[in-house]
Amino acid sequence: MNKKHILSPEEILAQKTYIEQMRRENDAYAAQTGKRRGAFVMTFGCQQNEADSEKIAGMAKSMGYSLVTDPECADLIMVNTCAIREHAEQKALSIIVKYKHIKAKNPDLVIGVCGCMVAQEHRKNDIKFRYPYVDFVFGTASLHRFPQLLCQKLEKGKRLYCPEETEYTVAEDLPIHRESDYRAWVSIMYGCNNFCSYCIVPYVRGRERSREMHKIVEEVQGLVRDGYKDITLLGQNVNSYAKDSGFPYDFADLLRELDKIEGDYVLRFMTSHPKDADRKLIDVMADSGHIAHQFHLPMQSGSDRILSLMNRKYDTAKYLDIVDYMRKKMPDVTLTSDIIVGFPGETEEDFEGTMRMLETVRFDMLYSFIYSPRKGTPAAEMEQVPQAVKSQRFERLLELQGRIGKEKNDLLVGKTLRVLCDGVSKNNSELYSGRTEGNKIAFFEGDVEDAGKFVNITVKRADAFALYGEKI
Ligand code: SF4
Numbered sequence: 001m002n003k004k005h006i007l008s009p010e011e012i013l014a015q016k017t018y019i020e021q022m023r024r025e026n027d028a029y030a031a032q033t034g035k036r037r038g039a040f041v042m043t044f045g046c047q048q049n050e051a052d053s054e055k056i057a058g059m060a061k062s063m064g065y066s067l068v069t070d071p072e073c074a075d076l077i078m079v080n081t082c083a084i085r086e087h088a089e090q091k092a093l094s095i096i097v098k099y100k101h102i103k104a105k106n107p108d109l110v111i112g113v114c115g116c117m118v119a120q121e122h123r124k125n126d127i128k129f130r131y132p133y134v135d136f137v138f139g140t141a142s143l144h145r146f147p148q149l150l151c152q153k154l155e156k157g158k159r160l161y162c163p164e165e166t167e168y169t170v171a172e173d174l175p176i177h178r179e180s181d182y183r184a185w186v187s188i189m190y191g192c193n194n195f196c197s198y199c200i201v202p203y204v205r206g207r208e209r210s211r212e213m214h215k216i217v218e219e220v221q222g223l224v225r226d227g228y229k230d231i232t233l234l235g236q237n238v239n240s241y242a243k244d245s246g247f248p249y250d251f252a253d254l255l256r257e258l259d260k261i262e263g264d265y266v267l268r269f270m271t272s273h274p275k276d277a278d279r280k281l282i283d284v285m286a287d288s289g290h291i292a293h294q295f296h297l298p299m300q301s302g303s304d305r306i307l308s309l310m311n312r313k314y315d316t317a318k319y320l321d322i323v324d325y326m327r328k329k330m331p332d333v334t335l336t337s338d339i340i341v342g343f344p345g346e347t348e349e350d351f352e353g354t355m356r357m358l359e360t361v362r363f364d365m366l367y368s369f370i371y372s373p374r375k376g377t378p379a380a381e382m383e384q385v386p387q388a389v390k391s392q393r394f395e396r397l398l399e400l401q402g403r404i405g406k407e408k409n410d411l412l413v414g415k416t417l418r419v420l421c422d423g424v425s426k427n428n429s430e431l432y433s434g435r436t437e438g439n440k441i442a443f444f445e446g447d448v449e450d451a452g453k454f455v456n457i458t459v460k461r462a463d464a465f466a467l468y469g470e471k472i
Pocket of ligand 1: 192193194195196199200201202236237273
């Protein structure tokens, strides 16, 4: 068993001294001015980044900042970036430019940029030379050192570029400020060893490293005690949990252990990888009392030739075998996936393979993307598919999945489903919205007190993306 990737309690304690130092300064400032300094956290990207941002917000609060929702009211702005596609990086960079103008009005404003984008040397240099108003930068491996870097920046008054950590670690017991008081993210592992040829994640989040089971069980017990209703376990590839550390258990064992925690809650997990999704896992899900019958299993392509070029380490036969077993054990399972259209070298025949798999598997929902070359990944060096061809295929795929999604949701009309209510719908203030156990969006006429609670609805109609029902 190797736990050297777990950050020492001394290192965490060291960060706590910086937190206390900042707290004293911010308390003094508040006493003098009658106003507490504000911190604003802007997040781009995936659920893992959202979970990291909850730690950044938690550390900022512990340092005596009040969390603000308007960057104009902030004294500290943290931008947590994503590198999964060019578009995500451009979005972050254009927002950072906007903060330049806020800094012009408030020269004491401190701007920090962190996350996957700046874990790449070329982007860190971009910030260094083209964004002089950014005060400090650190990558994903240095999240736990945020208090130290902020202190050093304020003490030295110089811009700070945190050299990328040599060791990617697991930092336990960092302060967390959760966005919701009934839905929670719980990271169980970090990093990825798979090196899919199109993906930047292994280069910006390091090698796989897992938290110890007892730490995760403690955290989930605490959440259930505090009334959390929907808990999602996070990792780039949760199915290989603990394999990196030689711990005497695996992901299915972790789920079985968590399922013993009593309470009215739903347990979910993402993201899975078909090469590691095994029957033991599916059996534990099928026999459990809390694990949602919902599975997100990225397929990426329906062509074995492309799957091999992607270095995905499974083929369509393996994928179908998992799906068949899952549907045998959990006939009501909601199955979703990720698809990349226009991977380098993709022929019309390869694409037709993807379309056939969609017809065969019939996913409830798809997250589909047009391939975006990532600097430093093998696929970026391959011969690219013309943009027009990629877009045309993307439209055809959306049309097919739209039809399948509607047909799948229509099967739920007339059924009674349990929904965790998220309050008034953002798109229609007449309606409330929430998520079913299958993680499908549901709209219904609700009441204020429903927010954060489970309600039962009868589905009256459906479209490809949502269910519409009446609360019972
Ligand atoms: S499994 Fe592949 S796609 Fe997923 S994070 Fe790892 S390298 Fe990226």
